[in-house]
Amino acid sequence: xxxxxxxxxxxxxxxxxxxxxxxxxxxxxxxxxxxxxxxxxxxxxxxxxxxxxxxxxxxxxxxxxxxxxxxxxxxxxxxxxxxxxxxxxxxxxxxxxxxxxxxxxxxxxxxxxxxxxxxxxxxxxxxxxxxxxxxxxxxxxxxxxxxxxxxxxxxxxxxxxxxxxxxxxxxxxxxxxxxxxxxxxxxxxxxxxxxxxxxxxxxxxxxxxxxxxxxxxxxxxxxxxxxx
Amino acid sequence: xxxxxxxxxxxxxxxxxxxxxxxxxxxxxxxxxxxxxxxxxxxxxxxxxxxxxxxxxxxxxxxxxxxxxxxxxxxxxxxxxxxxxxxxxxxxxxxxxxxxxxxxxxxxxxxxxxxxxxxxxxxxxxxxxxxxxxxxxxxxxxxxxxxxxxxxxxxxxxxxxxxxxxxxxxxxxxxxxxxxxxxxxxxxxxxxxxxxxxxxxxxxxxxxxxxxxxxxxxxxxxxxxxxx
DNA sequence: CCAAAAGTGTTGCTTGTACACCCATGT
DNA sequence: ACATGGGTGTACAAGCAACACTTTTGG
Numbered sequence: 001x002x003x004x005x006x007x008x009x010x011x012x013x014x015x016x017x018x019x020x021x022x023x024x025x026x027x028x029x030x031x032x033x034x035x036x037x038x039x040x041x042x043x044x045x046x047x048x049x050x051x052x053x054x055x056x057x058x059x060x061x062x063x064x065x066x067x068x069x070x071x072x073x074x075x076x077x078x079x080x081x082x083x084x085x086x087x088x089x090x091x092x093x094x095x096x097x098x099x100x101x102x103x104x105x106x107x108x109x110x111x112x113x114x115x116x117x118x119x120x121x122x123x124x125x126x127x128x129x130x131x132x133x134x135x136x137x138x139x140x141x142x143x144x145x146x147x148x149x150x151x152x153x154x155x156x157x158x159x160x161x162x163x164x165x166x167x168x169x170x171x172x173x174x175x176x177x178x179x180x181x182x183x184x185x186x187x188x189x190x191x192x193x194x195x196x197x198x199x200x201x202x203x204x205x206x207x208x209x210x211x212x213x214x215x216x217x218x219x220x221x222x223x224x225x226x227x228x
Numbered sequence: 229x230x231x232x233x234x235x236x237x238x239x240x241x242x243x244x245x246x247x248x249x250x251x252x253x254x255x256x257x258x259x260x261x262x263x264x265x266x267x268x269x270x271x272x273x274x275x276x277x278x279x280x281x282x283x284x285x286x287x288x289x290x291x292x293x294x295x296x297x298x299x300x301x302x303x304x305x306x307x308x309x310x311x312x313x314x315x316x317x318x319x320x321x322x323x324x325x326x327x328x329x330x331x332x333x334x335x336x337x338x339x340x341x342x343x344x345x346x347x348x349x350x351x352x353x354x355x356x357x358x359x360x361x362x363x364x365x366x367x368x369x370x371x372x373x374x375x376x377x378x379x380x381x382x383x384x385x386x387x388x389x390x391x392x393x394x395x396x397x398x399x400x401x402x403x404x405x406x407x408x409x410x411x412x413x414x415x416x417x418x419x420x421x422x423x424x425x426x427x428x429x430x431x432x433x434x435x436x437x438x439x440x441x442x443x444x445x446x447x448x449x450x451x452x453x454x455x456x
Numbered sequence: 457c458c459a460a461a462a463g464t465g466t467t468g469c470t471t472g473t474a475c476a477c478c479c480a481t482g483t
Numbered sequence: 484a485c486a487t488g489g490g491t492g493t494a495c496a497a498g499c500a501a502c503a504c505t506t507t508t509g510g
Contacts, residue, residue, distance in 0.1 A: 005265075005266065005267075005318050005319070006318065006319050006321070009241060010278070010280065010281050011239035011240055012239055012240060012242045012279065012281070013234050013237060014239075014240045014242060037233075050234070050238070051311070051322075052238065053238050053320055054313055055313065056312055057322070078308060078309060081285055081306060081309045081324050083279075083284040083286070085281065090233050091234050094242055094279075094285070162462090163462085163463090164462075179502085180461095180462085180463085181464075181465090181501090181502080182499070182500065184462090184463070184464095185464090186498095186499090201509095203461070203462095204460065204507090204508085205459090205507070205508040206460085206462050206507040206508055206509095207508085208461075208462055208463090209462090209463095222498085225499075225500065391489085392488075392489075407472095407474070407475085408488095408489085408490090409474090409492090412489090412491090414471095429481095429482095431488070431489095432480090432481085432487065432489065433480070433482045433486090433488075434479070434482095434487080434488065434490085435488095436489055436490090437489090437490095450471090450472090
């Protein structure tokens with residue numbers, strides 16, 4: 001092995017914490033679990049873990065996501081690196097937050113239960129350890145930015161969904177009411193949704209058309225009204 | 229000293245790389261320097277350094293900025309953490325990119341020269357080591373996002389500036405022409421600029437009013453036309 | 457028939473864009 | 484007097500928010 005030319009510098013523990021978003025019951029939720037080890041054992045915590053030498057931060061986030069939900073091929077995005085030297089009382093750990101979008105009904109409930117993980121609405125979170133609350137806040141901002149420009153849907157809803165489903169999802173993400181008529185017109189005007197012809201009758205007697213996202217439809221803008 | 233409960237995990241080198249933006253001659257520029265040590269000695273590189281145990285990533289970025297430009301109290305923002313295990317051929321280094329905005333004429337030229345650092349236009353960058361080009365690209369995107377909502381001016385131009393100065397700065401940041409009349413109206417409508425009454429005659433015979441940013445003027449939107 | 461969700465249409469207002477035009481002044 | 488940047492005005496189009504209205508159908 002070649003010599004380490006950086007040896008005179010200090011190394012640091014580097015961790016990844018995942019803000020796992022799910023959508024259920026018209027609410028945007030985050031998966032957290034009671035930490036199983038000291039410090040702060042038993043307090044609510046994001047799902048996280050240390051980074052291995054041979055993996056990227058994204059790899060680590062994927063690994064953690066897989067270990068706790070059993071899911072692969074999940075949309076995830078880096079949020080921010082948190083580095084207060086005293087953020088973890090047990091040692092200097094630099095942690096990079098990621099957020100991920102999953103379909104709650106697709107998770108491995110066995111695995112999730114095994115970890116004791118629970119879904120909490122973003123609007124009503126429990127107390128969390130360290131700076132995890134800050135991580136969630138920043139992650140939500142990132143999610144909102146993305147939802148403004150990219151039409152988030154399949155990641156949280158499934159492959160097909162009604163326009164009302166989508167509207168409620170956006171209301172959950174932005175914590176604000178959206179005018180149904182205007183939302184529908186705007187979303188359809190993007191040309192990124194394909195009407196499958198199928199109807200979903202579970203939410204109404206009339207039934208609502210199920211739509212599918214057409215992949216690779218470029219950037220969209222301004223899905224959410226500024227002042228409703 | 230208390231025992232290290234995380235000892236079974238690997239530590240990593242953590243560095244910070246600074247994308248230092250400046251504005252000169254209607255061009256947005258980045259400060260880079262020829263790397264003074266192996267690997268890749270002599271190749272162009274961002275200004276960076278390793279993180280110390282007792283400082284945050286932001287602290288490290290500030291330290292590097294001060295050491296190379298002599299400046300303090302500089303606006304800076306985290307961009308992204310880069311973590312490909314092989315990004316640095318000499319070892320596993322996780323590097324967090326920051327961008328900073330400075331006034332080129334305010335730098336300590338002596339210090340800068342000492343480092344051999346040079347300003348390169350973002351539109352015409354030299355080859356850079358590792359993933360530094362990627363860092364600049366991402367940093368520019370972040371800068372553009374910020375410029376859309378926050379009215380960047382003083383950071384790069386100085387405390388007072390004419391509306392034409394500001395327009396040219398925005399053209400440099402977004403690499404696109406902006407209609408002078410519309411830009412001026414929009415910027416003024418934000419109510420965040422204060423006309424000092426003074427005129428700058430260096431750019432025209434008529435002279436242009438010098439404006440000052442009124443601090444804490446909340447968020448602004450849409451400073452740049454979408455399709456001019 | 458009616459409640460309730462799905463879906464369409466209309467209207468007024470704000471904003472953006474393009475572009476024409478006047479202003480001030482050093483040379 | 485005129486070229487040059489500074490600064491204002493206007494006219495049209497597009498986008499948006501608000502809200503009234505129609506459609507469908509199970510109970």
